[in-house]
Amino acid sequence: MAAATASPYRAMTYAYFVLATLTLLNLLNYIDRYIFSALVPYIKTDTGYTDAQLGLVGSAFTWVYTLCSPLFGYFGDRVHRGRLIAVGICLWSLATAGAGFARSLFQLLVARAAVGVGEANYATIAPSLLSDYFPKSRRGVIMSVFQATIPIGAAAGFVLGGYLGDPEAFGWRNALLIVGLPGLLAAAAMALIREPQRGAMDEPAEVAVALESIGWLEGYRRLLVNRGYLLTCAGYAAVTFALGALVFWAPEWMKADKGLSEKEANLALGVCAVVGGTLGSLIGGFLGDALNRRMRGAQGYFLVCAASGGIACVPMFIALVSASPRVYLACTFITLFLVYLGNGPVNTLVVNLVAPNLRTTATGFLVVSIHVFGDGISLALVGWISTYLRKLASAGQPPPALVSFIAELCRLSPTTQTLSIALLLMPAALVVAGLAYGLGGLTPEAGGRES
Incomplete structure (x- = not known):
């Protein structure tokens, strides 16, 4: 009897070891990713690069990260995932360090693009690996613990x-x-992680599907007819459009438009992100699992995601237009809490709505979607709008009529608060996210039926 109970105990202990390892690596992943945003003011002072140029560097990371994700999605469904992740860790770590040696804008761009290759590997494969260690009923919490390291x-x-x-x-x-x-x-620890059977924690019928070998095109065909999955991608893309631009430009926005110093801006944003984002991530997972036990299929997760995006637009708008430090800092905190509330549920949706043998492919396609239609556009767009408005102001020319109208309506200066004006696109994107997730909850897949 002791032997019979020891094996499940050891299996669960090892599963939590894998979760802890992947969570720690995710922490390092996001430190390496976001430190660049915090360094933007220092890089500008040292090099003289403009907002538009540094926005291009940020977009280079995003586009390479995006384009490499389907490749790692394909291999992640077919080879040892731990070893593949270890290669990615080595690449992003060396590239992050290498960016410090860049002596031109091009070299800086190449280094950040290489970081994107390594991080695409990790972000695409890790959720699939976790899903094979934990059952469906607990994945909301598990994914939330994993995703809680994003704000931290x-x-x-x-x-x-x-x-x-x-x-x-x-x-x-x-x-x-x-x-x-x-x-x-x-990286060495990750290379030693045991490879679980795909679909090991799913229903027997799904395990049988996991053993089925399907081609690349057939895999994408199955994803593209899955309406619940596609609307999940659409909602997450809209969230990423808003959150990516806000987080990338927030240090410079708080410095240039709100009057904080570099240290004050980074500290304020750090506190908002680590407390608000972490609480949101953890609560979202528990809430998603709890609601899903009372609703059909994946509808509980869709509900949390819809509320997350739809409500967050309000405090985000207030943060952009308010001149009061107490108000805009409090609203930034609330925005990050609400946006991160959907982090665990949305990643749970991706692995639960598709077959086990398509999970890394589905995650890879999700990454493409959220960056092609999300921060791959918004980072550079915000930088371009800000630079354009500042050039007009420097030349003594008035801004376009629409910009003048919006600026007056929101009580923003089109000459000194250009980032605030550019970032006004982000609350609108969160409204789109809420609508997409809401529609996703009405699909056959969300109700646990085949499309």
Whole structure:
């Protein structure tokens, strides 16, 4: 009897070890990703690059990350996932450190693009690996724990960037070297992770499907007729459009438009992200699992995601237009809490709405969707709008009539608060996200039926 009970106990203990390992790696992943945003003000001062140029560097990371995701999605459904992830960790860690040696805009762009390759590997494969260690009924919480490191990592990136990047401390180049190299130590542990049977924690019928070998085109055909999955991609793309631009530009926005120093801006954003984002991520997973036990199929997860995006547009708008530090900081906190509320549920939707042998492919396609239609556009767009308005102001020319109308309506200056005006696109994107998730909850797949 002892032997019979020991095996499940050891299996669950090992599953939590895998969760802890992947969660720690996700923390390093997001520190390396977001420290660059915190370093933007220092890089601008040191190099003279414009908002538009640095927005292009940010978009280079995003586009390469996006384009590589389907490739890793394909291999992630077919080869040992732990070893593949280990290769990605080595690449993104070396590339993060290497960006500190860049002596031109092109070199900086190439280094950040290489970070995108390594992180695409990890982000695409890790959720699939977790889904094969935990049952459907607990995946909301598990994915939320995993995703909770996003705001913590982002906050750590902002705080570390704000302090390490200061020329009186280490400078932005050394800051990238300091945060980049520790990931190499974690790669070895990841290479030793055991590969579970695909679909091991799903229903027997789904396990049989997991053993089925399907071609690349057939896999995408199945995804493209899955309406619940497609609307999940659409909703997440709209959220990423808003959140990606807000987080990337927030340090410069708080400095240039709100009057905070680099350290104050990074510290404020770090606190908002780590507390609001972490609480949102964890509560969202528990809430999604609880609602899903009372609703059909995946409808509980869709409901949490719809509320997350639909409600967050209000505090985000207030944060952009308010001149009061108490108001805009409180609303930034509330925005991040609400947006991250959907993080665990949306990743649970992706793995639960598709067959086990398509999960990394589905995650890869999701990554393409959210960045092609999300922050792959919004990062550069915000930088371009801000730079354009500042050039008009420098030349003594008035802004376009529509911009003048919006600025007057929101009580923003089109000459000194250009980032605030550009970021007004983001609350509208969150409304779109809420609608997409709401429609997703009405699909046959959300109700547990085949499309």
